[in-house]
Amino acid sequence: METLKKNTHLGIDLSNVQGDIRGGAISFLVAVPLCLGIALASGAPLFAGIIAGIVGGLVVGAVSRSSLSISGPEAGLIIVTLGAIQSLGSFPAFLLATCLAGIIQIGLGFARAGMISNFFPSSVIKGMLAGIGIILIIKQLPHLVGYDADAAEGFALFQPGGFNIIEQLHMALGQFRGVAILIxxxxxxxFYLWEQPAFKQHRVTRNIPAALVVVVLGICTNELVRMINPQWALQGNHLVQLPVPENAAEFLNLFTFPDFSQWNNPLVYTSAIAIALVASLEALLAIEASDELDPLKRKTPTNHELKAQGIGNLVSGLIGGIPLTSVIVRSSVSINAGARTKLAALIHGTLLLVCVVTLPTLLNKMPWASLAAILLVTGYKLARIEIVKAVFAEGVSKFIPFVVTVMAILLTDLLSGIAIGMVTGIFFILRDHYLNAHRIRTDWDSGEDRTRIYVKLGDHVSFLSKARLLKMLKNVPANSILEIDGTASSYIDSDVVTAIRNFGAVARQRNIQLIFLENTTKEFQPNYARSELKMEVFE
Structure with missing residues (x-):
């Protein structure tokens, strides 16, 4: 195990500075195009994505107790951000909602809600990510062929009375740009080459993110075309259009501040709750994944992480940034490059800040076709066919909630889709609970010369099991022995116990010998032995 020499205040391992610098630098290279692309897809000013990336690296990086997680804008927040901006009709009003979302997240941390992700069925989470992935793919198709107008229009596949993706694709068909298609x-x-074993294993290419190569080649291709024939080259809204400040005063003017006059707008609070819930869930899932990748197997305190994410969103909203969360893509890139402490996140944020101050002209040479390719691949990774096959292999009770969640998100919006998926997932959880509450084995007892039915109750027998148990009791044949074994049950609902005991009277009338074994162990009283039983015999 690596020896840790930590700065006790920041939790930085000074013995691994080189790896942290490499991890922070490479994650920064990935973050630049993603911050811009996510801001574009979210309908926010492009600089708002950079601000969120800076805050995620510097503010969350300093406050969080995660050693490896890197925060910033994330694809999973695109739909909720876009929907909130459109419903509020004002970006400053949206910034107020982002601030409130941060306060809600801080409150969730103090309320010890870090376990919230455990209450979401995995099939619904996978469906949510797949739905986001499909929408990202569809959304990037116009940009791939050079149609970059109306870049931030709605995500709904069917949006009566408004501009939608279907209409956008139709318009794109008549506005192809050859250079954009080439790029x-x-x-x-x-991206395809970088997934091949030869590139993955090469000591040089494995440390160079494909997104960086895509951006560099996109710029070089367009500049080469410009040298050959300026009229063919991409320009205007086909390129990134970050403001270029001439001095410190102009740079400060790039920051937008919340519209606090909207404090009495109910939509602000609705949007804040939506942002807080989605950002918190994304953060908790990403933190769990980052901890799995940690070579030192450290565990991040989830309640403190919610507070850190809340502080990040509060600061981001106050200075004009879009919502942020922990991002597993950047975290995994940083880890693979050798990062072992939060110094990598701080370097990531610092490089973003320096880049936007000193290199905005270079950033403005990036074609949107390159960013669209990055987001399309991101969407593919969220919704690739292997995920669908894996969920299908888990059975109907997992696959149907997954499919319902995906379809609901595509046809409605993110929160409605998750809600519909949750209802479907809970239905199948209750269904499985109903079907698996107990197991039945029927034998012939030669000693008694009659049928013996053995019923083994599950670990947790709630009132939901009562209906199926009553149906089973009704079908017990006369002149038989019925043994109900609850010795392995940590909990049996009183309604179920009452139903079994009430069956005793019926059992006597039908000459059924009823044997009921209960486990009387109290888990919170260790002086009780697990073998202590209570047996009732009704004859």
Whole structure:
């Protein structure tokens, strides 16, 4: 195990500075195009994505107790951000909602809600990510062929009375740009190459993110075309259009502040709750994944992480940034590059800040076709066919909630889709609970010369099991022995116990010998032995 020499205040391992610098630098290179692309897809000013990335690296990185997680804008927040901006009709009003979302997250941390992710069925979570992935893929198709107008329009597949993706695709068909298509093809080919074993295992290419190569080649291709024939080159809204400040005063003017006059707008609070819930869930899932990748197997305190994410969103909203959360893509890239402490996150944020101050002109040369390719691949990774096959292999009770969640998100919105998926998932949980509450074995007892029915109750027998148990009792044949074994049950609802005991009177009338074994162990009283039983015989 690596020896840790930590700065006690920041939790930084000074013995691994080189690896942290490498991890922070490479995650920064991944973050630049993603911050811009996510801001674009969210309908927010492009600089708002950079602000969120800076805050995620510097503020959350300093406050969080996670050693490896890196925070910033994330694809899972695109839909809720876009929907909130559209419903509020004002970006400053949206910033107020982001601030309130941060306060809600801080409150969730103090309320010890870090276990909230445990209450969401895994099939619904996977369906949510797959739905987001499909929408990201569809949304990028116009940009891949050079149609970059109306870049932030709605995500709904069917949006009566408004501009929607179907209409956007139709308009894109008549506005192809050859250079954009060329850049898109090159970009997707680069992503394909970087997934091949030869590139993954090479000591040079494995440490260079494909997203960086895509951006560099996109810029070079467009500049080469510009040298050959300026009229063919992409320009205007086909390129990133970050403001270029001439001095410190102009740079400060790039920051937007919340519209506090909207404090009495109910939609602000609705949007804040939506942002807080989605951002918190995304953060908890990403933290869990980052801890799994940690070579030192450290565990992040989830309640403190909610507070850190809340502080990050509060600060981001106050200075004009979009919502942020822990991002597993950046975290995993940083870990693979050798990062072992939060110094990597701090370097990531610092480099973003320096880049936007000193290199905005270079950033403005990036074609949107390159960013669209990055987001399309991101969407593919969220919704790839292997995920669908894996969920299908888990059975109907997992696959149907997964499919319902995906379809509901595509046809409604993110929160409605999750809610519908949750209802479906809970239905199948209750169904499985109903079907698996007990097991039945029927034998012939030669000694008694009659049928013996053995019923083994499950670990947790709630009132939901009562209906199926009553149905089973009704079908017990006369002149038989019925043994109900609850010795392995840690909990049996009183309604179920009453139903069994009430069956005793019926059992006597039908010459059924009823044997009921209960486990009287109290888990909170260790002086009780697990073998202590209570047996009732009704004859």
């Amino acid at each position: 898109s093809v090159i970009s997707l080919f680069i």
